[in-house]
Amino acid sequence: MNKKLLAVSILLSFYLLSFSQSFQPELKLNGIAKLEYNEIDVYRFQKGFSITAYPHNKLGTYQIQTEKEIYYDEQQVKLTAKLNNIELYPPIYVSLESFNRNAFYGYFKKELLKKCRELMGDDDREQSEGLIPEIIIKLPKMAL
Numbered sequence: 001m002n003k004k005l006l007a008v009s010i011l012l013s014f015y016l017l018s019f020s021q022s023f024q025p026e027l028k029l030n031g032i033a034k035l036e037y038n039e040i041d042v043y044r045f046q047k048g049f050s051i052t053a054y055p056h057n058k059l060g061t062y063q064i065q066t067e068k069e070i071y072y073d074e075q076q077v078k079l080t081a082k083l084n085n086i087e088l089y090p091p092i093y094v095s096l097e098s099f100n101r102n103a104f105y106g107y108f109k110k111e112l113l114k115k116c117r118e119l120m121g122d123d124d125r126e127q128s129e130g131l132i133p134e135i136i137i138k139l140p141k142m143a144l
Helices: 002-019 096-120
Strands: 034-036 039-041 065-071 076-083 092-095
Touching: 039 076, 065 096, 076 096, 092 096
Parallel strands: none
Antiparallel strands: 034 039, 065 076, 076 092
8 A cells, every 4th residue: 555655646746747837046147137138127127027018117207228239240239228328237248140039039029919918808709719719721722
C-alpha cells in the first residue's frame, strides 16, 4: 500500500511539474534601465505595469519622452529619456536590427490589443461564437 501511495505521489508530482508555468526571476542591474518597445523605463515598473500602455509616466504636466536618433552608418540607434529637454538618463545605444524588431513587437501588441477590445466590445456578437469568430475562406472554383 505504501509503495502504491509513493508511486502515485511521484507520478502526480511529475505531472504537476510538467504542466506548471515557470516564472523567471526579474534580474536588475544597478545603473541599467529597462527597455520596453524602445522606450526607456526610468521608473522601473514591475511586470504588469506597462510604460507604453498607460500615461503614468508624467511628472507634473510634462511627459517623459524617449528621443530616438538613428545612425545608419554605424547601424545604431541612440535612445535618450528626456523630461522637458532635461536628460533623465544617459543615452542607450541599441542596434538598428534590435530597434526595428522591438518597434514591430510594440506595434503588433498595440494592434492586437485594439482588435481584442474591438471584438469584445461588439454588441452583436453572439455568446456561442467565443473569442475566435468563424473564419470563412473564399476559394476560387478551380480549387474546389
